[in-house]
Amino acid sequence: MMRYGVAMASILRRVSQSFVNHRLLASPFKTDLMRPMVTLSWPFSAQPRDFSLPNPSWSKEMMQQYDLYTSQGEAEDGEEGSGPWIRLPSYNRTLKFATGGACLSKIIQSEARLFTRNITVPGAGFEYVLFIKKTQEKCVCIFQAGHLLEGPPGHVHGGATAAMIDTVNGTHASYLCGPVVTANLNINYRSPIPLGSTVMLESTLGQREGRKTFFSCRVTSTDGSKVYVESKALFLSISVSHILGGTTEHLIRYHDVTPGDITALPTRDLEDSETMRRTWRTRRP
C-alpha cells in the first residue's frame, strides 16, 4: 500500500512537471498558444488554481476562521448569499487571461507572477484568503505565515507583513475604485509575528478625495486580543495606460518595440479580460 502511494506520488509529480514544461516550452509570442499556455498552470484542470481555497497545510485555527467567514457569507465568486461576507478568489496572475499578440505578451510578461502567490509549496509561504464585507467598508484576510517568510529568528519578515498589508488594502481599494496603485504605506510594527501562526488583517476604508482613497489596516491575533501591526495607506486611482506607460517606455528603450506597436496595442483586451472582471470591480459606490 505504502509503495503504491509512493509510485502514485511519483506519477503525479511527473504529470504535473509535464504541464510545467509545456508552459515553459510554449513560445510566448504565438497568439494561438497564449490561452492554453496560461490556463494549464494547474495540472488536471482547465481552470487556473484558486489559491484562496483551503489546502492541507492550513492549520486548525486557519480553517476555523475560514469556516466562520464562509458560514457568514457565500463561497462562490460573484454569487449573492445571505451573510455579510464575500470570499474573493485569488490567482497567481492578475491578468491571466489577457490575449493580444506578440507585443502585448512582451508587455504582460507571460512568466510574471503575483508576488504573494509565487511560492506554490502549500504552507511554505503566504497562505491567505480575503473576504470583503458586502457593505464594502471592510475587507478581512486570514493569513498563515509559512517558514520561508522568516525575518528575525522564528518570526515573520517585516517586508512579508508589508506585502500582505499592501495586498489586502490594494485588493480592497481595487474592488472599490478600479485600477489603483499604492502611493504611500506607513507601518507601525507593534509585536513580532511568530512563523506558522495565523493572524487576521482588517482593512478599513477611510476618506475619499477625488483620485485619493485612504485605508487603514490592523494585524491581530485571530481572537483580536493581540495587536501585531497597525498601518495607514494612500491609494491613487490610475488609468490602465499609467501602468502600461512605464512598461512601454522601458520596452522602447531596451527592446525591439516601436512607438507604433504601442499605439496599436489592444489595451481593450486588458479591460475585457476575464480576470479583470473577476478581480477588479470597476463599479464605484
Ligand SMILES: CCCCCCCC/C=C\CCCCCCCC(=O)SCCNC(=O)CCNC(=O)[C@H](O)C(C)(C)COP(=O)(O)OP(=O)(O)OC[C@H]1O[C@@H](n2cnc3c(N)ncnc32)[C@H](O)[C@@H]1OP(=O)(O)O
Ligand atoms: C493594468 C493593471 C491591471 C492589474 C489587475 C489587478 C487586479 C487586482 C488583483 C489583485 C491585487 C493584488 C494587490 C496588489 C496591490 C499592490 C499595489 C502596489 O504595490 S502598487 C506598486 C507600488 N506603487 C507604485 O509603484 C506607484 C508609483 N507611483 C506612481 O505611479 C505615481 O507617483 C502616483 C500614481 C502614485 C501619483 O502620480 P500622479 O502623477 O498620478 O499624481 P500626483 O499629481 O503626483 O498626485 C496626486 C495627488 O496625490 C498626492 N500624492 C501622490 N503621492 C503621494 C504620496 N506618496 N504621499 C502623499 N500624497 C501623495 C499628491 O500630493 C496629489 O495630491 P493633491 O491632488 O495635490 O491633493
